[in-house]
Amino acid sequence: MIIICVRSFSRSTNAIKTEIFMLIKRSSDILPSEITPEAVYLKRRELLKMAGIASAGLVASPSLLAAGPVPGDAGKRLEGIRKSPFSTDQEPNSWSDVTTYNNYYEFGTGKEDPSRNAKDFEPLPWTVKVSGECDKAGTYNYEDIINPHTLEERIYRLRCVEAWSMVVPWVGIPLADILKRFAPNSDAKYVRFQTLYDPKRMPGQRRRILDWPYEEGLTIAEAMHPLSLMAVGIYGYELPNQNGAPMRLVVPWKYGFKSIKAIAGIKFTKRKPRSSWEKAIPSEYGFYANVNPDVPHPRWSQARERPIGAGVFAGKKETLMFNGYGDQVASLYTGLDLRKNY
């Protein structure tokens, strides 16, 4: 890693500006999570922020660089992660973007509430109740669900229904590989997921913002699609509490609210389950919730999105149908009117 410091004089402000650039040599066959923490987490945007500090008169000493957004709050490092051909080559958001700009109403409705309020949540030990149309119903320990599988890194775009977006380097297991072990039968047409219900540990559940526990659903074909992921980590580390520890869904072609966190229940059903948001405001949030720039939310357009962390001058970018995953998933919806089935 080479650090270059450039100083220039600005006529408009009559001030000396200091900019810091870091050249990172990155081999294509290593995981971002295997690169040294400084290189992973000190990204261009954060360097520019530091340049801002430097231009304000502070010195960007080596200790300031090392103390940057390194994940001091990260949990356990996950081992044996393989790369996935499904990853985007877009640059992931920083650790700090991904872990401090969250939606997790069980821990508050502000974007920074989950990172503050979920700090003391202890996700382990954890059990998941598996029920419904399957041969292997039962209550399983987290370790029994996860440990038989090899972890994969999947760098996915995340598009929230609120019209912001991020790129997140998840670590997880193809959802299909987990679900198949419960042997769903031929009546299993849908899968319903439930978040833990425990108002003592999830203080947001003491307020009736939603009909708790948070619930989400997928068709069995969506759940078995190779892109659907059960995530247990980000950036090569175990999932932070605010991101849905110990395990959460990631369905990258759908609005983020489908990607339910802290899963404690999985049920195979004959009938279409109703998700929490669908129950709360059915005219605004449908079952499918596929990212679709042509179908506006009743209160705002979905044509464009605001990439988090891109800076105030970066502006918005166009939203892609199925969040850019159309080649892989469009065939799931052949013959379905996507305006009616929003």
Ligand code: MTE
């Ligand atoms: N899961 C639960 N249990 N509770 C929530 O409030 N919010 C959803 C989804 N999963 C939510 C949830 C929404 S609206 C989004 S956009 C994503 O989580 C955000 O995931 P992130 O905070 O990891 O970016």
